[in-house]
Amino acid sequence: MSRVHDMGGRYGDGAVVPVPQDAPPFAAEWHRKALALTLAAGGLGAWNIDTSRHARECLAPMDYARFSYYEKWLAALADLLVAKGLVTRAELAAGRADPAPLHARALRGEAVGAALARRVPYARPGPAPRFAVGDRVKTRLPARNAFVAGGHTRLPSYAAGQTGTVVLVHGPHVLPDANAHGLGENPETLYTVAFAAADLWGAAEGPGDEVTLDLWQSYLEAP
CATH class of the missing domain: 2.30.30.50 (SH3 type barrels.)
Structure with a gap:
């Protein structure tokens, strides 16, 4: 069974409107903060990029359909933080965290540039290919x-x-x-x-x- 994000070939979702090449990187200030939160939380090492993609795919269909791009990011991030025991639902509801020591892998401001520039390779040693170009x-x-x-x-x-x-x-x-x-x-x-x-x-x-x-x-x- 496909999830709500698997939209290819589906009718009724409207046209895809490309973002102009000269558009600013963030349409709103909170988009910048959403990226910052996602980057900082991912740096804690509690999940990988595939886990985060799956969390976005698992959003409730009604929410996925109505959320904007960065709203999907934040909703999935909240689910991951709770699932991994890094934040409680009570803290989310209150809008503030309980006092706690700084995480050992906390991403500091001076390290953000290098973190964004770093490429994470996903190539690995493994079995020989079964297929070749042209197959x-x-x-x-x-x-x-x-x-x-x-x-x-x-x-x-x-x-x-x-x-x-x-x-x-x-x-x-x-x-x-x-x-x-x-x-x-x-x-x-x-x-x-x-x-x-x-x-x-x-x-x-x-x-x-x-x-x-x-x-x-x-x-x-x-x-």
Whole structure:
């Protein structure tokens, strides 16, 4: 079963309106604070990026549909902080934290620039690839997490059961389906797979249009 965020190919959600390239990085001051809170909380080391993505996907559908981008971030962050025992629901309701020693991994102001600039590699040593550039592959159906029922996966439902062509082989990378749930990194080969847009949507906007997706090896099989 797909979650509310898996919107590709769905009717009724309106047009996608691109943000102008010259738009300011934050449309409101509280957006800047939302990013700061997310960065500082993530720096505590209680979860990884896949866990945080799954937390946003697990927001109640009514909330997900009405929340803006940074509201989704803050709502998911609050859920994570409570789940990991870093904040209590009473503290959230009161809008202030109970007195406590500063966390050993607290992100200080002078370290923020380096934290934002640091790239976190997700490539890992791992098994040899099963597929090569040019191979035809089929995605598994349904698009589901094979480790945890209803868990995080990067295979969108609109591409499940579809056949495409491998265009890039990236080597082994951390598998989000396991990493999001504390089950280890389980590295697998990551591929970029191209699908004919007409196969996914029923009709393409233009002749030869393609959709490319980065997909892990366990998502794929020989057609």
